[in-house]
Amino acid sequence: MIKARGFKGGGVSVDHRVPFKSGPIENAFLPMNAVVVLRETSLSVEPFPVVSVGQEVMEGQLLARSAGPGSTNVHSPIPGIVRRIRATVTPEGYESNSILVSLEGSFSVLGKKPERYLWKSLNKADIAHIVQEKGIVRVSSGEPLSEILSERSSRPGFVLVVNALEMDPYRRTEEELLSIRPEDVIDGCAIAARVARPARIVLAVDARLSPEIEGRLKGIIEASELEMSIMSFSRRHPQDMPRQIAESLEIVDQSALFILEPSTLVALHDAVVANKPHIEQYVYVGGGAIKSPAILKARIGAPIGDLIEECGGLVGRPDAIVLGGPFRGRAVADLDASVTRTTQAVLALTSEETKPAPERPCVRCGDCVAVCPEGLDPYSMLKLLRAGRGEAAIAAGLDRCTSCGACAYACRSRIPLVRDFRAARASEALR
Amino acid sequence: MSRDASASLRYPPYIHDWKTSAKAAWICSITLAPVVAWSIVLYGRSAALVWLVSVASALASEAVASGISRRWTLGDGSAALTGLLIATAMPPGVPLYVPALSAAFAVLVVKAAFGGLGANWMNPALAGIAFAYANWPVAMREYVLPRIVAGVDGVSAATPLTFAKGLAGGLDVRIMDSLRGASYPLSSFDSAVTGFLNDSVFSRLGARLPDGYIDLAIGLKPGALGESALIAVLVGSLVLVGLRLIKPVAPIAMVSVFAILARVLGTGLPGEAFLNGDALFSLGGGSVLLVAFYMAADPVSSPVRRRSALVYGAAIGALCFVFRRWGAYSEGAAYSVLVMNVVTPFIEKSASGMTAARARRRSS
Numbered sequence: 001m002i003k004a005r006g007f008k009g010g011g012v013s014v015d016h017r018v019p020f021k022s023g024p025i026e027n028a029f030l031p032m033n034a035v036v037v038l039r040e041t042s043l044s045v046e047p048f049p050v051v052s053v054g055q056e057v058m059e060g061q062l063l064a065r066s067a068g069p070g071s072t073n074v075h076s077p078i079p080g081i082v083r084r085i086r087a088t089v090t091p092e093g094y095e096s097n098s099i100l101v102s103l104e105g106s107f108s109v110l111g112k113k114p115e116r117y118l119w120k121s122l123n124k125a126d127i128a129h130i131v132q133e134k135g136i137v138r139v140s141s142g143e144p145l146s147e148i149l150s151e152r153s154s155r156p157g158f159v160l161v162v163n164a165l166e167m168d169p170y171r172r173t174e175e176e177l178l179s180i181r182p183e184d185v186i187d188g189c190a191i192a193a194r195v196a197r198p199a200r201i202v203l204a205v206d207a208r209l210s211p212e213i214e215g216r217l218k219g220i221i222e223a224s225e226l227e228m229s230i231m232s233f234s235r236r237h238p239q240d241m242p243r244q245i246a247e248s249l250e251i252v253d254q255s256a257l258f259i260l261e262p263s264t265l266v267a268l269h270d271a272v273v274a275n276k277p278h279i280e281q282y283v284y285v286g287g288g289a290i291k292s293p294a295i296l297k298a299r300i301g302a303p304i305g306d307l308i309e310e311c312g313g314l315v316g317r318p319d320a321i322v323l324g325g326p327f328r329g330r331a332v333a334d335l336d337a338s339v340t341r342t343t344q345a346v347l348a349l350t351s352e353e354t355k356p357a358p359e360r361p362c363v364r365c366g367d368c369v370a371v372c373p374e375g376l377d378p379y380s381m382l383k384l385l386r387a388g389r390g391e392a393a394i395a396a397g398l399d400r401c402t403s404c405g406a407c408a409y410a411c412r413s414r415i416p417l418v419r420d421f422r423a424a425r426a427s428e429a430l431r
Numbered sequence: 432m433s434r435d436a437s438a439s440l441r442y443p444p445y446i447h448d449w450k451t452s453a454k455a456a457w458i459c460s461i462t463l464a465p466v467v468a469w470s471i472v473l474y475g476r477s478a479a480l481v482w483l484v485s486v487a488s489a490l491a492s493e494a495v496a497s498g499i500s501r502r503w504t505l506g507d508g509s510a511a512l513t514g515l516l517i518a519t520a521m522p523p524g525v526p527l528y529v530p531a532l533s534a535a536f537a538v539l540v541v542k543a544a545f546g547g548l549g550a551n552w553m554n555p556a557l558a559g560i561a562f563a564y565a566n567w568p569v570a571m572r573e574y575v576l577p578r579i580v581a582g583v584d585g586v587s588a589a590t591p592l593t594f595a596k597g598l599a600g601g602l603d604v605r606i607m608d609s610l611r612g613a614s615y616p617l618s619s620f621d622s623a624v625t626g627f628l629n630d631s632v633f634s635r636l637g638a639r640l641p642d643g644y645i646d647l648a649i650g651l652k653p654g655a656l657g658e659s660a661l662i663a664v665l666v667g668s669l670v671l672v673g674l675r676l677i678k679p680v681a682p683i684a685m686v687s688v689f690a691i692l693a694r695v696l697g698t699g700l701p702g703e704a705f706l707n708g709d710a711l712f713s714l715g716g717g718s719v720l721l722v723a724f725y726m727a728a729d730p731v732s733s734p735v736r737r738r739s740a741l742v743y744g745a746a747i748g749a750l751c752f753v754f755r756r757w758g759a760y761s762e763g764a765a766y767s768v769l770v771m772n773v774v775t776p777f778i779e780k781s782a783s784g785m786t787a788a789r790a791r792r793r794s795s
């Protein structure tokens with residue numbers, strides 16, 4: 001067993017892991033209507049639709065073409081008919097066109113056994129082209145994968161970190177992919193490495209990864225002839241921040257890290273090896289109000305209500321339905337919101353989990369200071385902001401805040417620290 | 432500011448730690464329950480009334496304050512806690528207007544007038560206690576013997592600390608023995624337990640526990656309400672630290688510095704010599720522990736960062752020692768914390784200068 005590395009300073013210790021049905025990941029039912037959101041994040045550039053209302057589309061057919069940097073191709077997740085193209089507001093609050101496809105006709109991707117290309121004969125340009133063509137995005141951030149890969153390959157000497165550490169205790173997807181599709185993860189990693197050419201590769205795993213899986217991974221890595229080492233990390237939240245990972249790997253320059261997670265690598269693998277566009281997403285459906293939590297392989301555009309239904313529906317009244325994660329996700333008002341290429345979890349949280357309380361004045365307990373993984377002083381930054389001294393707050397480190405949510409999680413006065421920090425950064429950036 | 436609990440569901444993070452400010456205050460109050468109960472066992476009705484009046488007055492004052500500010504804050508538990516803490520410093524049988532007015536002063540003047548919870552420039556309970564000592568110096572120092580010791584209610588007596596100060600003792604006599612020699616009341620329970628411990632344990636170690644420490648620990652001596660149940664205070668403190676409701680840095684620094692100084696220099700009691708002070712007696716005889724864990728550790732009026740909290744706690748311990756050694760009365764602990772409450776902003780300011788410099792180094 002390799003010695004576990006600790007993250008240095010701060011963080012919320014999350015020993016428990018949410019329960020879920022382990023084993024093979026099931027394909028979610030195909031949605032009757034898929035609403036495909038064209039802009040993945042508030043920063044993405046909207047691609048141009050290439051279909052028109054009433055048109056029949058096949059599964060995996062191009063719906064919208066990349067408009068250049070910051071934009072990706074978008075494909076139809078289901079075979080059917082384009083019913084509507086219109087502007088919508090996403091749960092995150094930004095506007096984007098969405099394309100509604102209703103299910104009709106036969107499928108090709110799900111029905112057939114996937115073809116397997118021997119990618120090893122492909123060169124860098126071929127792979128880059130496929131990644132771009134298939135509209136693969138980095139699952140954790142929504143950036144076009146082809147862009148970040150080519151950007152990396154122009155700056156050699158970096159470390160590729162395959163981060164199988166969960167973003168928060170409410171996700172098990174990365175860990176699970178590592179145990180059920182280890183070959184594909186490592187293969188995906190080899191594909192990424194062929195394009196980007198890292199100096200070395202680190203596979204970051206949870207300290208409690210079972211020795212059996214670790215052994216299997218080691219075998220696969222050996223066979224793959226990759227320069228790859230496994231490093232295990234003690235468990236906490238957050239564990240996906242470049243600066244913090246760099247620090248615990250004793251790498252001074254955080255820009256020398258290129259972090260990809262197994263779910264992205266699997267999508268990359270499927271695109272290159274099985275010719276699959278990015279129309280599926282592993283979604284953890286859970287939280288105290290979900291009857292039988294599970295990880296589902298869902299189609300992009302599927303309404304989250306369908307996924308919840310497939311997991312046995314809701315038990316009791318959830319306090320909040322959250323997309324993404326409990327620390328950094330977004331609450332949604334209804335169950336119509338649709339799965340995107342970055343939807344990693346759909347959570348229905350009970351009040352035992354949310355533990356709501358009225359906001360009270362800061363009691364100076366210092367808990368927020370103790371948990372901040374960036375070593376910042378949220379207490380003082382809040383004080384400066386409330387005194388209207390935004391610039392001083394930036395000088396105190398507000399610009400380095402990653403919005404990880406640890407401070408607001410810990411705050412016993414339920415002060416929306418992250419909301420205030422975000423707003424302040426946005427308004428300072430405007431100046 | 433939103434007074435609505437569901438507001439915390441509108442922004443990420445959507446999950447939270449179990450702690451809330453209100454829960455913290457209520458748990459703090461609950462850990463004082465054994466102290467309250469034991470004091471009532473010891474002193475009966477006169478003790479019960481003091482607790483009751485103090486808490487009632489604090490709650491009523493908070494209600495008035497929330498009425499004025501139109502913000503209902505009674506549920507946050509801090510007023511009840513203030514009332515309880517003020518009562519801990521009261522002698523049993525003190526005229527009831529003393530706790531009533533002190534608690535009202537603490538909540539209405541010190542807390543509410545400065546902007547309510549979180550904006551306190553000093554711990555309201557401590558301010559209330561100081562207020563009581565300043566206005567009713569005589570009533571606040573009239574102690575009685577527990578009825579278990581005296582057999583009847585209301586036999587007045589000096590606290591062991593005050594009593595010991597007035598004694599002249601030989602150098603090699605321990606303070607407890609001097610007290611005994613001066614026929615200071617001792618319970619039969621203490622003689623029995625001490626006798627048993629000495630026979631069964633200490634004699635084999637070649638040591639001897641003087642009479643009286645057991646009385647000190649279980650409160651069979653005259654003293655303020657909160658001083659009577661040392662063990663309960665200790666257990667309560669452990670609960671608070673264990674649940675991470677208070678940060679232990681300041682109280683531990685305070686108690687350690689105080690104990691070391693008392694041990695090294697002596698607190699001016701008979702029988703003490705250089706390097707041979709009676710730290711145990713000094714810690715057990717007054718309210719040091721209670722003040723440390725329930726008042727010096729109050730987050731609102733103590734420094735936020737650990738390093739500053741260490742300085743703060745150590746300074747309180749030292750001040751406390753100075754008051755005990757050269758001051759006249761036993762309420763030195765409360766005053767020490769009050770003084771440091773006022774100094775806190777300055778400690779924090781100088782410390783934040785240092786951290787800012789460190790942050791700059793780190794980011795560059």
Ligand code: SF4
Pocket residue numbers: 371372373374375376378400401402403404405406407408417418421
């Ligand atoms: S959200 Fe920002 S300030 Fe709060 S803990 Fe995370 S990095 Fe620190």
Ligand code: SF4
Pocket residue numbers: 361362363364365366367368369378379382407410411412413414415
């Ligand atoms: S955790 Fe909340 S109450 Fe405690 S110091 Fe930070 S902001 Fe204040």
